Amino acid sequence: MIGLVAAVAPAVHQLAAQLPPQAPQGNNRIGSQAAIGTLFSIHILLAGLVSGAGELAPAIEFLGYARQRRRYDRLAHGLGRFITLYFSVSSTIAILLITVLLVGFWGHFWSTMLTIAWWPLVIEAATFVLQVSLAYIWYYSWDALRSFKGVHMAIGGLLAVASFLQVYMIDIVASYMLTPTNPQNPLRLALNPTSYPLTVHRTVGNLAYIGFVTAAFCAIRFRRARNPEDKAFYDWAGSFGLLWGVGMTLMQPIVGYSYAKEIQLHAYSAWYKMMFGTLSPVFLWQITLLGLIFIVAVTYFTRRLRTDGAPGAGLLKLATAGLIASTVLAALPYHLNFTYDAVVAAGLDRPFWQGGLINPLGSMIPWKILALIGYSLIAIAAVVWYLRGLPGVVWGTARRGEQRLLVLSAVLTVAMMVTMGFIRENGRAPYLITGQITIEGQQNTQSAHPTPAP
Amino acid sequence: MGRRLDATYNWLDERAALRSLVRKGLYEAVPVRGAWFYTLGSATLVLILLQLVTGIFLTLLYVPSVTEAWASLQFLKQHDVFGSIVRGIHLWSAYILLFVIGLHMVRTFFSGSYKRPRELNWVTGVILFVLVLGMAITGAFLPWDQAAYWTAVVVTNIPAYTPFIGSFVRALWRGGDAMGPITLVRTFGIHVWLLPAILFPLIGVHLALLRKHGEFGSYVNYRGAFRARECVDVPPPPAQRPIEPPYPAVPTDEMWAVPLQTEDFYPYQTFKDGLVSVVLVVVVFVLAVAIGAPLEAIADPSTTSYVPVPEWFFLPLDQLLLLVPQQLIPLILVLPVGGVVLLLGLPFIDRGPERNPFERPAVMVPGAFAVVFVVILTLLGSGRLFNQ
Numbered sequence: 001m002i003g004l005v006a007a008v009a010p011a012v013h014q015l016a017a018q019l020p021p022q023a024p025q026g027n028n029r030i031g032s033q034a035a036i037g038t039l040f041s042i043h044i045l046l047a048g049l050v051s052g053a054g055e056l057a058p059a060i061e062f063l064g065y066a067r068q069r070r071r072y073d074r075l076a077h078g079l080g081r082f083i084t085l086y087f088s089v090s091s092t093i094a095i096l097l098i099t100v101l102l103v104g105f106w107g108h109f110w111s112t113m114l115t116i117a118w119w120p121l122v123i124e125a126a127t128f129v130l131q132v133s134l135a136y137i138w139y140y141s142w143d144a145l146r147s148f149k150g151v152h153m154a155i156g157g158l159l160a161v162a163s164f165l166q167v168y169m170i171d172i173v174a175s176y177m178l179t180p181t182n183p184q185n186p187l188r189l190a191l192n193p194t195s196y197p198l199t200v201h202r203t204v205g206n207l208a209y210i211g212f213v214t215a216a217f218c219a220i221r222f223r224r225a226r227n228p229e230d231k232a233f234y235d236w237a238g239s240f241g242l243l244w245g246v247g248m249t250l251m252q253p254i255v256g257y258s259y260a261k262e263i264q265l266h267a268y269s270a271w272y273k274m275m276f277g278t279l280s281p282v283f284l285w286q287i288t289l290l291g292l293i294f295i296v297a298v299t300y301f302t303r304r305l306r307t308d309g310a311p312g313a314g315l316l317k318l319a320t321a322g323l324i325a326s327t328v329l330a331a332l333p334y335h336l337n338f339t340y341d342a343v344v345a346a347g348l349d350r351p352f353w354q355g356g357l358i359n360p361l362g363s364m365i366p367w368k369i370l371a372l373i374g375y376s377l378i379a380i381a382a383v384v385w386y387l388r389g390l391p392g393v394v395w396g397t398a399r400r401g402e403q404r405l406l407v408l409s410a411v412l413t414v415a416m417m418v419t420m421g422f423i424r425e426n427g428r429a430p431y432l433i434t435g436q437i438t439i440e441g442q443q444n445t446q447s448a449h450p451t452p453a454p
Numbered sequence: 455m456g457r458r459l460d461a462t463y464n465w466l467d468e469r470a471a472l473r474s475l476v477r478k479g480l481y482e483a484v485p486v487r488g489a490w491f492y493t494l495g496s497a498t499l500v501l502i503l504l505q506l507v508t509g510i511f512l513t514l515l516y517v518p519s520v521t522e523a524w525a526s527l528q529f530l531k532q533h534d535v536f537g538s539i540v541r542g543i544h545l546w547s548a549y550i551l552l553f554v555i556g557l558h559m560v561r562t563f564f565s566g567s568y569k570r571p572r573e574l575n576w577v578t579g580v581i582l583f584v585l586v587l588g589m590a591i592t593g594a595f596l597p598w599d600q601a602a603y604w605t606a607v608v609v610t611n612i613p614a615y616t617p618f619i620g621s622f623v624r625a626l627w628r629g630g631d632a633m634g635p636i637t638l639v640r641t642f643g644i645h646v647w648l649l650p651a652i653l654f655p656l657i658g659v660h661l662a663l664l665r666k667h668g669e670f671g672s673y674v675n676y677r678g679a680f681r682a683r684e685c686v687d688v689p690p691p692p693a694q695r696p697i698e699p700p701y702p703a704v705p706t707d708e709m710w711a712v713p714l715q716t717e718d719f720y721p722y723q724t725f726k727d728g729l730v731s732v733v734l735v736v737v738v739f740v741l742a743v744a745i746g747a748p749l750e751a752i753a754d755p756s757t758t759s760y761v762p763v764p765e766w767f768f769l770p771l772d773q774l775l776l777l778v779p780q781q782l783i784p785l786i787l788v789l790p791v792g793g794v795v796l797l798l799g800l801p802f803i804d805r806g807p808e809r810n811p812f813e814r815p816a817v818m819v820p821g822a823f824a825v826v827f828v829v830i831l832t833l834l835g836s837g838r839l840f841n842q
Binding site: 069388 | 684773776778812815819823826831833836838
C-alpha cells in the first residue's frame, strides 16, 4: 500500500500543480460542454423516471381501486419503492450539477438565469421537498392507511401534482432559454411561447418513459421469477407498462409537432437548424425512433396474443405493417446531403430524378405529417385490438422473445430521450439564452474575480 | 292565509292533479353512488334557463343592425350597470354552460349510460350539445365589434369547405358573397329564434326520456360491476322499488338493469343538484360583475392589422388549423362533423351490454384519446394566444 502511494504520489503532485486555482470558467469549452451534457443526460434520464413514477404510481393505485384488482396495488407499491430509492440519486446529481458544474463552468450564465428565473427555481426547490415528503408518506403509509384508501389515494394525487409542478418549474427555465420573453413579468416568464408545449411534451414523455422502463424491468424480473404467482404478476405488469407507454406515446406526434411549431414561430433559427440544418439528420433519427418504438410495441402485442391463442393477432400484424410503412415514410430524408444549405450551395436544389439532391417524399408537409398521423391512428387501433384480445391471455405464459421486445422498447425510449435532449439543447447554439447570452459570451465573461495566486 | 293557500292548492290539485305530478317528479329512485356526477345535467338545464332569461332582457335593448348593434351594447356598457351585468351573466353562463355540458357528455360516455334502452337520451343529448354550440357561435357575432366581425368572417367561411354545396351555404348565411347587414340579421334570427325553437322542445324530449328510463348513474351501482372483481361474488338482484320509474323501464341486460342501492330524488339528489347549480350561478354572477362582457372597437372590415382571437371553445380547432398545412385544412374541418356523426352513432356502434369502462376498450381508448387531445390542444392554444 505504501509502495502504491509512493508510486502514485509524484503523478498526483504534478497533476495538482497543473489544476487551476479556481473554477475553470473561460477554459476548456469542449470539456465544460461535455461534462454538463453528460451529467444532465444522466440526471434527466433518472429524474424523468422518478417524476413519471410520481404520477404513474398514484394513477395505478386508483385503477386498482376502481377495478378491485390486487396486482395494481402491488405494481403501484413497487413504483413507490422505486421513487424512495432513486429520488436521492437523482437529486444528488442535480445538486452536483448546480453547485459544481453550472456555477463552476458556466457561472455567468447561471447567475443570469438564477436572477431571471428566481421564482420558478424557488418553487422548484419547494416542490422537491414536497415531492420527497409526499413520496415517503405515500409509500410508508401503505399498510397503515389500508382501511382509508381514499386518504391514501388523495396523498398519491398530491404526489402526482407535486411531480408535475416540479417538471413545469424546470421547464419554465428550459423553455425560457429557447424562447425568452420579458423577464420582468413573472406570468410572461412562466407562459413563454414554448413553456406549455414543452411541459405537455415532457409530462406525457415522462409518463410514457416510466411505462416502458417498468415493462423492461418486469421483463427481466419475469425471467428470474420462479413461482407462478410472480411469473403471472411480472408478465401482466410488463404488458401493462408497455400499454401505458404506448398509450402516452401515441399523443406525442401531436404534442411534439405543436412544440416544433412554436419553435418555428418564436425561435426560427433553432427550428431551421432542426429541420434543414446540421441537426436535421438527428431529427430524422428521432422521428424514425418514434416509429420503431411503435413497431416494437405492436410486435409485442401481436406475439403476446399469439402465445395464448387469443384473438386479434392477425389484425395486429396488419397494424405492424402499417406502422412500418409510416416509419419508412417518416424516415425518408428531404435533402440527400448533410444539410439543405449544402444542397443549395451545390446548386442541386431540385428533385433527385432531375439530377438534384431533393427528395420531395421526405418533406415535412404533407408526407411526414401523414406519417405522424399514421403513427397515432394505427397505434390507437393496435391498443384497442390488444385490449380486446387480453381476456384470452393467461398471465405467466409469456415467452422469451416477448420479454426481449419489452427491453428493446425501453432501450429505444432511452435513445429517444437522449436524442430529443440533444436536439433541443443544440438547436439553441450558439446561444445559451436565445439572443441574450452566447456560449462564447459566457466564456469571455468572468462572473467572479479570480483569486490572486499566493 | 294558510287555509286560503291550502284551499287554492286543493282547488288546483282537483283540476290539474298537482299532488300526483309533484310526487312523480320528486320521488324518483336514483342510484346512490357517484350522485355528485349526476348533478351535471341539472346544472346544464339551470344554465340554459339563465341564458334564456338574460337573453330575453338583452333583446329588449339590442338592435340587430350593423350600424346600431355595437352602439346599443356600448350604451349598455357605459350607461346601464344592470344591463351590463346581465350581458356579463349571459356571456359567462354561456361559457360555463359549454364546459358543463361537455363534462356531462364525457360522464355519460364513460359510464356507458347511452346503452339500451337509453340510446335516444344520448342522441337528443348530442343534438342539444350541437345546438348549444351553435348558440354560442352565433351569439359571438352579435356585438359586431372587431372580435365579433372577424369571428364571423372565419366561421361563415368554414361551410365553404363542404363539397358541392359549400359556397351556397356560405352565401345563404352571409346573404351574399361578402359579410354585411344581412349576415347579422340572419345570425340574430338563428340565435334567438331558430336554434331555441329546436333547443327547448328537445330539452323536453330529453327530460321525458330520462324520466322514463331513470338515471343510469355509473357501472359501480350495478351487479355487472362485480363480475370483474377478484374474490367478490356477484350480489343477488335487488328488490324493485315501489316508486317511479320502475327499473328497468324496458327489458334489458339483467346485470345492468336495477341499481343495487337507490335513494329518493327528493331531497337527496335535489339537494346536490341545487347546491351545484347555486354555486355555478354565483360563479357566473361574480365573473359577470368582476370581469363583465368585453366589447372591442366597432367592426372595421377595412382593417388589416387586427389579429382575431378565437373564443375559448374554438381553441382546439384553431390550434389544429394552425398545425396542419394548407392542403390538409379541409380534412381537419371534416373532423368536427365526423366527430358529431360518430357521437350520434355511438349507441348503435357500441351495442354490447357491458358498462364497465375498463371492459369497453374499443370505445374507451379512442374516446379517452379524443378527450385528452382536445384538452391538450386547448392548453397549447391558450398558451399560444397568451404570447400572440
